[in-house]
Amino acid sequence: MIGRMIAQNILRRPIRTVISVLAVAIEVGMVMLVVGLTHGMLHDSARRIGGLGADVMVQAPHASMFLGMTTAPLPIKLGDRFAQLNHVQAVTPVLFQFDSSGVSLIWGIDMESWNRVTGGFAYLRGGPFTGPYDVLVDDWYARQNHVRVGQTLHLLNHNFRVAGIVVHGKGSRLFIPLVTAEHLAEQQERASIFFIKCTNPGYTDDVIHSIKELLPNYTVLSVQEYMSLLTSNDLPALTDFITVLVAIAVMIGFLVIFLSMYTTIAERTREIGILKSLGATKGYIIELILREAGVLCLAGIIVGYAGTWAGRMLIYTTFPTVTVELTVRWAAWAALLALTGSLVGAFYPALRAAQLDPVDALAYE
């Protein structure tokens, strides 16, 4: 019977129902997309860093885990000093440039040392840079953006000629000559990061140790360590960011359900009076209201899942190089958060309803 009352209440107030369901759906979608996007981006970049073939990476002090977020570049001369260390086979500097028009991180690379560290690109079409305003793109980027060799790409407020299309998986999706990147950044002889290849991966720790002795405050990581940092589920820096967004999302669901149930109680005061005159206990009334909120929330979760899927499609068509990683684990978390928020939001209205005086409630117009 409770089920039938709830069904009727939900069907008879379609606007309230739609708004409540949408709020929970937005909550669920926001949580899943935010988490999915960050995880996707991190795992993606972890894979590409891993694909470089380098063993050690050196960045400025307090460098962010997100490559390209750090602006303070290092003098390129440092590379020579790294090269002289024991067990170092090759060193290559990279200067990051953010192209805001396409949300892509462009790497300025020094082709000669790059080849020594990474083993060089595999070209699917075209070949290496022949001039300063040449760009290499990976096959993924080329496919998504229908890029052909010889075509012009407008990047960093300049026209670049596509010199070659390379197999994806080496650091970035877009590469330009280091000197050009330095010129555009007005940073002469500077690099954002050094990638170092050891004579044998077994020497990685020794090399890191030597660099730390040389430059105690710098951010020196093994590529292995960096990758596991990116793919772990509890990133300190990331958690803050996600927590804020998740909290906002949960707040939306909580407030809308609270308001929705609160106004419902006011509207249904007489009905609650009738239930109480029949001998319905406080527990019965609370259960009635909480279950109604629960049903709204479950509908919201389902719509939210559908919305997440649609949102991912939209993201993929708008930003083709972005990955959104949706996991069952986070789907469950999003649902749990939504349900908890909704029940907490409905609890005060439910308590108010349960405490109504039956005679007053029956007299309510």
Add this chain to the structure above:
Amino acid sequence: MEPLIATHDLKKVYRIGKVSVPALRGISINVQEGEFVAVVGPSGCGKSTLLHVLGGLTRPTSGKVLVDGNDLFGMSDAQRTRFRAHKIGFVFQRFNLLPTLTARDNILLAQQIGDGCNPHRFASVTAMLGIVDKLRYRPNEMSGGEQQRIAIARAIVCEPKILMADEPTGNLDSENSQIVLNMMRAVNREFRQTILMITHNPAAAAVADRIIRMRDGHVVSD
């Protein structure tokens, strides 16, 4: 024989801000099991208040109410709620059916809330009140007389010790009033249902065994 309802010097004073409204000024009445009692009196004399207090919906300012030997206001709120669900059925002037539920569900709801009611009672009650073919309708699809019969069915489906009715014919035309009154009489006879009924209807008084007249919060004749 021990009365089903017993009360002595019952008082109820409403307070609205600084103003005190004495609604019951010392009521002493007993109702025996199986009796059909009508309560009459001018508007505002305290009839509804008396019904709410005897039915456990409103706490008296002073005085005790014993129903079936139980001290109604000596119980906790939760105990009294459960007691009401099992022992007291209400019928109101405004029918008070849940608008979203069908007639059947309105009656079943009372059985569900009354938890442990005899499920076979549903058939005999609805047959006796002549509402078997109305059960699938919602309140707004029924006449006032039909709604009130559903409300009576709902009130007695759990075999309460006492049925309390507050002007059950107050919103009905004379024909429907007569039908509802006849039903009340029949319920009283066939199920030996104790009934306490407030009414303005002179015909109503005629179907009752006993008439209690009230004025200004007092019983003036019994």
